[in-house]
Amino acid sequence: MTIQSVEWKNDAIVILDQQQLPNEIIYEHLTTIEHVWESITYLKVRGAPAIGIVAAFGLALWARSKQSNHLELFLDEFEKQRDYLASSRPTAVNLFWAIDRIVKKVKRAQSVAEAKDLAVAEALAIQKEDVQTCRRIGENGLSLLKDGNTVMTICNAGAIATAKYGTALAPFYLAKEKGLTLKAFACETRPVLQGSRLTAWELQQLGVDVTLITDSMAAHTLKTKEINAVIVGADRIAANGDTANKIGTYGLALLAKAHDIPFYVAAPFSTIDLNTLTGDDIPIEERAAEEITHLQGKAIAPAATKVFNPAFDVTPSELITGIITEYGVVRGDYQTELTRLYSNEIET
Numbered sequence: 001m002t003i004q005s006v007e008w009k010n011d012a013i014v015i016l017d018q019q020q021l022p023n024e025i026i027y028e029h030l031t032t033i034e035h036v037w038e039s040i041t042y043l044k045v046r047g048a049p050a051i052g053i054v055a056a057f058g059l060a061l062w063a064r065s066k067q068s069n070h071l072e073l074f075l076d077e078f079e080k081q082r083d084y085l086a087s088s089r090p091t092a093v094n095l096f097w098a099i100d101r102i103v104k105k106v107k108r109a110q111s112v113a114e115a116k117d118l119a120v121a122e123a124l125a126i127q128k129e130d131v132q133t134c135r136r137i138g139e140n141g142l143s144l145l146k147d148g149n150t151v152m153t154i155c156n157a158g159a160i161a162t163a164k165y166g167t168a169l170a171p172f173y174l175a176k177e178k179g180l181t182l183k184a185f186a187c188e189t190r191p192v193l194q195g196s197r198l199t200a201w202e203l204q205q206l207g208v209d210v211t212l213i214t215d216s217m218a219a220h221t222l223k224t225k226e227i228n229a230v231i232v233g234a235d236r237i238a239a240n241g242d243t244a245n246k247i248g249t250y251g252l253a254l255l256a257k258a259h260d261i262p263f264y265v266a267a268p269f270s271t272i273d274l275n276t277l278t279g280d281d282i283p284i285e286e287r288a289a290e291e292i293t294h295l296q297g298k299a300i301a302p303a304a305t306k307v308f309n310p311a312f313d314v315t316p317s318e319l320i321t322g323i324i325t326e327y328g329v330v331r332g333d334y335q336t337e338l339t340r341l342y343s344n345e346i347e348t
């Protein structure tokens with residue numbers, strides 16, 4: 001079964017509502033840019049590349065619906081819509097990368113009609129490229145593993161967090177195609193359970209042997225089970241390789257180090273932000289207290305409990321064995337290697 005998180009259909013956006021998983025597979029039509037903003041903010045569409053894709057389509061949707069013949073006014077308003085979508089979530093840089101790419105393209109238009117077409121075409125191109133990008137990440141990731149290996153992961157960096165294949169989960173898709181077996185341990189990923197609700201579900205759909213653990217079981221599991229690698233996704237990778245990903249990732253990296261297990265980050269180049277120099281410069285989203293104090297609408301903490309709810313943490317680059325990208329596995333001096341790859345592969 002191929003599940004697509006975001007689709008552009010008859011000038012509208014159709015999303016898989018990831019908040020309903022694993023209990024229901026519900027597709028929702030987003031018909032306004034406000035719907036798109038809400039779908040990102042309330043995690044119906046989540047995962048760095050998927051957020052970028054739906055935001056890109058959000059701008060296309062707005063452009064298509066706008067009645068105007070005045071190019072300059074249209075472009076002014078287009079940029080305001082870009083800023084509006086940019087306010088939906090702060091950490092995943094793919095969001096800004098995708099909407100800025102659309103704005104840049106649309107600014108080349110000679111007429112409003114052309115601007116509308118360019119917005120749609122560019123959004124479709126971003127989505128299409130992500131399929132190939134993730135496939136290459138899967139191939140590069142798989143080259144680090146052996147048939148029969150077991151991988152631990154956190155959050156969901158799977159097909160539903162991208163256009164297809166995922167990043168951290170992409171090696172599982174490629175392994176299936178090649179008739180190889182990989183097993184997974186999925187951390188449940190408190191507070192909103194992307195690991196149990198999404199990764200366990202997605203890997204089961206793929207026919208992968210996946211074992212669910214709570215986040216607090218990671219140390220014991222790394223010590224007592226044969227885990228060959230930890231592979232996680234990323235929301236933003238700074239120029240020096242420091243990586244923001246779902247809260248709990250940093251702890252997992254420390255544990256992997258303590259148990260001498262390789263710790264890989266899998267991400268497309270659109271997640272690498274050379275303008276952000278170190279992890280300290282990455283904005284970390286803090287989300288509503290209810291995500292921690294309530295479970296399925298029911299209180300699990302005393303009323304008015306003080307809460308700290310950062311959605312992401314930053315893993316320092318020295319804990320990262322390698323960054324699996326579409327251009328290969330980056331290791332060692334990330335600052336130099338990422339800059340070199342960027343100028344060789346992206347700027348040429």
Ligand code: MRU
Pocket residue numbers: 046047048049092154155156157158161162166167168194232233234235245246247311
């Ligand atoms: O809050 P989320 O669910 O959007 O967080 C997602 C992650 O942390 C993923 O690991 C990351 O975006 C990579 S998705 C390929």
